[in-house]
Amino acid sequence: MPLFVVMLFMVFGHKKVIWPDFFLAAGLFYATMKSVRFLPYYAIEWPLLLGTMTSDWPFRRIKGFLVAPILLVLSVILLVDKPLIPAGKPIGEPVLAANYLEAHHGRVFNMYSWGGYLISRHIPVFIDGRTDFYLQGNQINQYMAVKHLTKNPNIIWKQYNVRYVLWAPKTAVATYLLSHSQEWMPVVRTKTAILFQHRGTW
Structure with a gap:
């Protein structure tokens, strides 16, 4: 799905495609389909590619003083909130x-x-x-x-x-x-x- 979104931007967008980044994302997508252990690398790469293709969009120009409070609130939630499965208690493991x-x-x-x-x-x-x-x-x-x-x-x-x-x-x-x-x-x-x-x- 993420790669499909990127391809839509390639077809209908106005930003020039950075081909090395695209082929890297495509290669990681293929590797992820072969083995799930490549998923974290793919999850990191495709947003970066999408970000370069939307760098001239208006929403990218939001002022920092609007973004900072949102990031602060999300950080506090992640730090304070308890995990659903407590650490050190594996579920379904021998x-x-x-x-x-x-x-x-x-x-x-x-x-x-x-x-x-x-x-x-x-x-x-x-x-x-x-x-x-x-x-x-x-x-x-x-x-x-x-x-x-x-x-x-x-x-x-x-x-x-x-x-x-x-x-x-x-x-x-x-x-x-x-x-x-x-x-x-x-x-x-x-x-x-x-x-x-x-x-x-x-």
């Missing part, structure tokens, strides 16, 4: 499982959505949100094969010498592991996640 993994080392096969959180806890992961990075290898396909049980998970886990599997309850993988309790033992179990430990060696 906190107890991460606590256990910090004290018990071993290779972890984790759910995609928890990769970033585990990395923030300094726990090595099998996969995380850096999809473009993992597309270079076979890990995405292996992860999907385990998730949908299209292949015997133990074959993949043995390949990576996986000691722990961190997965959401009431899923196909969790059901599979619970039904193979002779090989996999739940060591942490909450409403959010179940951490399974492999019994013995591969």
